[in-house]
Each structure stands twice: as structure tokens, then as C-alpha cells.
Amino acid sequence: MTYKKILCSLLSVGLAGSMGASALASEQYVSNSIYSDEEGYGVVITEPSEEDLDGEYGDAYAAAGYKATFTVDVRELQFEDETTVDIDGDDFEIYVGGTMQFYDPDEVQTYSTAEDPEYTGKDGTDVSTVDPATHIYTAYEYQAGFFTSGYDVVRSDYSKMDGDSAYDWNLKEDALYAGEGSLLYEMEKVDDYVYSISMPLPSQEYFYKYFVIPYTGVDRDGEETYVAAREGFAAAFDPCNMPVINPASNADPGWSYFFVGDGSTAISNQEYIFPRTDGKTGCFEFGEFLATDDETTIYTAVYLPYGYDPEKTYKTIYLEHGGGGDETEWFQIGAAANIMDNLIAEGLTEEAIVVTWSAMPLWELGGKTPMDPIDYDEVWENVRDRLVPYIEENYSVSTSASDRAMAGLSQGGRMAARHWIQDPDFFGYIGCFSGFECDPEVSPGTWDVDAMKQAYVYTSAGNIDMALGYYGQDPSEDGRAAYTMAEFNKLLDDAGIAYDTEIFQGTHDWSVWRASFSSFVQRIWK
Numbered sequence: 001m002t003y004k005k006i007l008c009s010l011l012s013v014g015l016a017g018s019m020g021a022s023a024l025a026s027e028q029y030v031s032n033s034i035y036s037d038e039e040g041y042g043v044v045i046t047e048p049s050e051e052d053l054d055g056e057y058g059d060a061y062a063a064a065g066y067k068a069t070f071t072v073d074v075r076e077l078q079f080e081d082e083t084t085v086d087i088d089g090d091d092f093e094i095y096v097g098g099t100m101q102f103y104d105p106d107e108v109q110t111y112s113t114a115e116d117p118e119y120t121g122k123d124g125t126d127v128s129t130v131d132p133a134t135h136i137y138t139a140y141e142y143q144a145g146f147f148t149s150g151y152d153v154v155r156s157d158y159s160k161m162d163g164d165s166a167y168d169w170n171l172k173e174d175a176l177y178a179g180e181g182s183l184l185y186e187m188e189k190v191d192d193y194v195y196s197i198s199m200p201l202p203s204q205e206y207f208y209k210y211f212v213i214p215y216t217g218v219d220r221d222g223e224e225t226y227v228a229a230r231e232g233f234a235a236a237f238d239p240c241n242m243p244v245i246n247p248a249s250n251a252d253p254g255w256s257y258f259f260v261g262d263g264s265t266a267i268s269n270q271e272y273i274f275p276r277t278d279g280k281t282g283c284f285e286f287g288e289f290l291a292t293d294d295e296t297t298i299y300t301a302v303y304l305p306y307g308y309d310p311e312k313t314y315k316t317i318y319l320e321h322g323g324g325g326d327e328t329e330w331f332q333i334g335a336a337a338n339i340m341d342n343l344i345a346e347g348l349t350e351e352a353i354v355v356t357w358s359a360m361p362l363w364e365l366g367g368k369t370p371m372d373p374i375d376y377d378e379v380w381e382n383v384r385d386r387l388v389p390y391i392e393e394n395y396s397v398s399t400s401a402s403d404r405a406m407a408g409l410s411q412g413g414r415m416a417a418r419h420w421i422q423d424p425d426f427f428g429y430i431g432c433f434s435g436f437e438c439d440p441e442v443s444p445g446t447w448d449v450d451a452m453k454q455a456y457v458y459t460s461a462g463n464i465d466m467a468l469g470y471y472g473q474d475p476s477e478d479g480r481a482a483y484t485m486a487e488f489n490k491l492l493d494d495a496g497i498a499y500d501t502e503i504f505q506g507t508h509d510w511s512v513w514r515a516s517f518s519s520f521v522q523r524i525w526k
Contacts, residue, residue: 028283028304029331031275031338035241035258036071042240043208043258044069048200057200060142064200066260070096070187070238071196072210077236079212094195095184098208098255102137102146105505108464138183139199147267147505148204149462184211203261205273205514207253207333209235243332246286249299249358251326253333263342269504269515272342273335280306280345284331284354289390291382296361298387301327302395303337303354305344310396315352315403315525318387318427319517320359320412322435330356333510334409339518350525352405355391359412376441379415380422400428405524407431407458409513410467417488418442424451429524431458433516434467434508436488438481449495456524457492457499460516461485462506 036042045068048061061067074094137146187195212234237243238256245252263271275281282305288297305314319336321329330336336354343349362379392399406427408416413435420430421442436459438444461468461484468485482488485501492499502519506512 028285029244030281030283033259033275033277035238037240040069041071041073041076042238044071045258045260052198052200057140060140061200063144064139064142064202065265066201066203067198068100068201068206068258068260069196069198070208071190071194072187072238072240073194074210074212075193076239077210077212078239079234079236093213094187095211095213096187096197096208097184097211098257099148099150099206099509099511100139100185100199100201100208101183102139102142102148103464103505104137104143104146105463136183139185139201142200142202146202147511148202148206149507149509149511150207201260202267203265204267204270204511205257205259205333205335207255207257207510209237209255211235244328246299246301246326246328248286248288249297249326251299251328251358253326253329255333257333269518270511272339272518273514274342275338276341276345278345281341282306282308282337282344284337286327287390287394289386291362291365292378292386293365296365298361298382299327299358300387300390301331301356302391303331303340304395305340305351305353308353312351312396314395314397315350315405316391316395316397317352317354317405317407317521318383319354319356320406320408320415321356322408322410322412324360325412326360327356327358330354334517335514336517339514339521343518343521349521352521352525353391353395353397355387357387359415363411376415376418376422376439380419383419384423384426401426402428405429405431405520407433407517407520408435409433409516410435410508413467420452420455420457421447424448424455427455429456429458429520431516431520432460432485432488433513433520434461434465434485436467436482436485438488438491440480443481444491444495447495449497452495453497457497458516458520458523459485459489459492459499459501460512460519461503462509462512463503465506465508465512467508468503 036044045066047065048067052058052061052067055061072094137143185197185199187197190196237252241256241258243253243256259274262274266273282303284301284303287300287302289300290296291298308314319330319334321327331354336356340349340352340354344351359379362382363374365375365378365382388404391397398404404427406416406419407413407430410433413432414437415435416430417432417436417438420427421438467483482491489499489501500523502516504512504515506515
């Protein structure tokens, strides 16, 4: 998504020198809805033409209601990892891929395995069994009611697309599989170095990249029209639709992205994700502070609501990313800034500041690798003693637990649950989106149940989310009481702790997490 940069004129704040904090960013970032340049390179969203509606994919265009056209000059692409691709000649193909693939809700079942004990959720949904095989439909096969996702149904033995797969992929011949559920669509050469493709897409947010695939190193035997992994791909952001990159940390959300349609036409549970067009928009800015080791820099991104006034006192939502993520994701692919803008403007939640941060360095402190167990005590010490004080010293926010919320996705959801269990009086609201780990150190026998009952608790997952039901780990091997929402909710039931829970259409994916954040924010402050 393209962003406009404006001077930071809404507030002036001091430094938290005692905590090793640096100056806050001198720029704020405000989203818009322009994803192409004046020549039409990038992504252009239109209504389908009569020719589209009368053509081979007319049913899909009619059901989607929108047409997305991607156009790129390959000479402008800057590839990841300093990859070089010889674009002279025709010894390569170029594809666009991301979240432009769909599932039929009538064909999928709740994700789990038959080995799980039966568990019925609060809404009556049986989350104990599932058939992991399902279709992945291309954009050209879209039908009303389909939902999109950036992951396939997660199971390692079904993750490769080969002749022995149990999946009926039902793919169009011009779509390749790029791993993790991303389909690739081959673009057509329309001029020297210029490639383009159009497709029907319903109202939603999408992320994407361009993939250049040389013929060498890619398996194209016989009639096969796919590759089984990303080997041989050279991936690049859209040069006309770059995401925001934190200049201090060089972090980015990993994809270019764009919105199709608006809240009035959005697919289910995505109504509040779109940029506002009336000017009532907040912004986000980057900052940083030092961790408790006084050496590790932790980067932040902070959302300020429209009309932020340093003379007022605001509530705060601490919003954590998942494994491998960073401070940039939630406000871009996660659309958290847009969601807050819309909910505040419509009176569906109170004004609040939203804080994200680069949690990966905290999870890896002490010389650990990403595969080592997280030192939860060290992470909590940094959240409690560095992150929260940094925000409370630099922004006009309440210091009351009743005005503080903590939520996260996947590993971030696990962290939110763990922080609540470790110190149940610190946050008044807890949101666990697709993440619910409960390890032996904080088994239910150690819980301060009476204190934990004082917080509002919300859990959520996708209907084919690996975090909904059991997905591979064996709690009997390491004594963990819960990995998934099904297991965590049951622990809460057994302890007599009230909570709200929801299951959305989707996988372990941003469409679920955007829906979860939208619902959570409406529930906590009204």
C-alpha cells in the first residue's frame, strides 16, 4: 500500500533518557487508497467491464464486483536478498502471488485431528475432528461466499503439491503453487519489459509480490504447471506500491498490499479494515527504546487517533505480532490503524493509542536462537519495566490497568496469555488471536484465579486455523496444558474464568486476525 508521509505536527514529546529511549520518529504515516502511479503501473482497481462480464470468467467477475489489474516494468524490480535476475531476453516468467486464492466454506471443516478429545466450543462448534483435504480456488473461480487466506490448510504431510497429494487443488492452468497456500498467476507481456494481468477480486485487503522465475532451476516436466517450493523464485515488492519500511530498523511487513472496495461491500468480518476517505484518520509513527540489558534496541510503532491531543488522557492497546514478525505489520497488513479510525468515527469504541513493537529481539535475548525456548520472565520484565513505561512517559495515556489492553496474534497471542497469567493485575483486557500456549511453569495449578477473573478475556481463531484444534505438538511430551484455543478455552472453563470466543472463516492468517482485532476493540471499551 502506498503511504503519504507528513511532518509530525500533532504533538511534541520529551525523551525518556533514563530508559535509553531515542527521539520519536519525525514523520507520521497516514494511509491512502492509491496503489499505482500516473502511468497505471502498480495495482488499479475498477469495476469489471461488459467484456469481462461476458467473458470466460464472467461469473467470477459478477460475484466479486471488482477487477484488479497488476502492471509492472521488470526493470524497476528490486529483488529480495540481493538476488539478481537477467531480464534481457525471454528466459524467465513473471508472476504475481499473495492472498488471491479462495476457499468454499461448504467444503471445509473445522481444523483439528481425530486424536483430540471431543471439545465443543461455546458457540456449539465441534472442534475435535476435521478432514484436512480441501480445494484452493483461483480468483477466476471466485463465487459469492468464498473466503480468502494467505495460508493453506496447515498440515506438513499435505503441504507439497505433488502427484501423491491428498488435496484436490482444482487449479487453473495458469496458476502456480508457491508454498504456504500462495498461488502464483502468470503475467502477460504487453510491451518491452512490461507485464500485466487482471483478475476478479471481492472487497477485502490483499497482500502480494512479484515473482520472477527463470526457466533454469524450476521443475516444468511434462504437463506440470506448478513448482513445489519457492526455490528458483526471485521475489520483489511492487515498486509503485511499496509498504512502509521503518528506516531505523529496516523492518517491513514483507509484502506490498492494497484494498479492494469498501466496508459496504466487504466480505464477512472485514467491514472495518478500509482507509477512511473523509480525513478523519489517525496516523502511526516509529520510535525505539533499550531493553533491560541496556544493549538491545526495541523498535515501536504507535498509532495516534485522529485529533490526538496531548492534553487528553488516552487508553492504550498493546498489540503483539507473531513469530518472525515486527513492529510494522499490524498497521499495514493488519490494518489496525484503519480499524481504529473506523470504529472510533462510528462510535463503536473509545479513542485509544495502539502500540506495536519488535518482539523478536525480546524472544531471543540471552544469545538464544529463534528455535530455543522463550524466556518468558525476561520478556515480561521488558514489557512491564521498559515498554509500558516508555509509552506512558512519551504519550498522554492512562497508567491504570483498567485502561490498558494486551492482545496478540499467534506467538503474540501466547505472550498475551502468558503475561496475564504472570501478572493478572497489569492489563484489564486480554486478547488471544490464534495463540494460547500454556506451559508447565504456568499450569492451571499455579494460576491466581481470583485475580485473573478481574480481566476481560477474548479468544479467537480461524475455522481451519492450526491454532484452533490440536496441530502436531503432543502436550503429554512436555507437560503443556494447552496449545490451541480448544484446549485453552477448556482450561478457562475448568477454572471458572469467563471469556468470549469467536471462530472466523479463515486459516492462521491476517484475515482472521483483522476480524479478531475489530471484534476485540469493540468489546473492551464502549
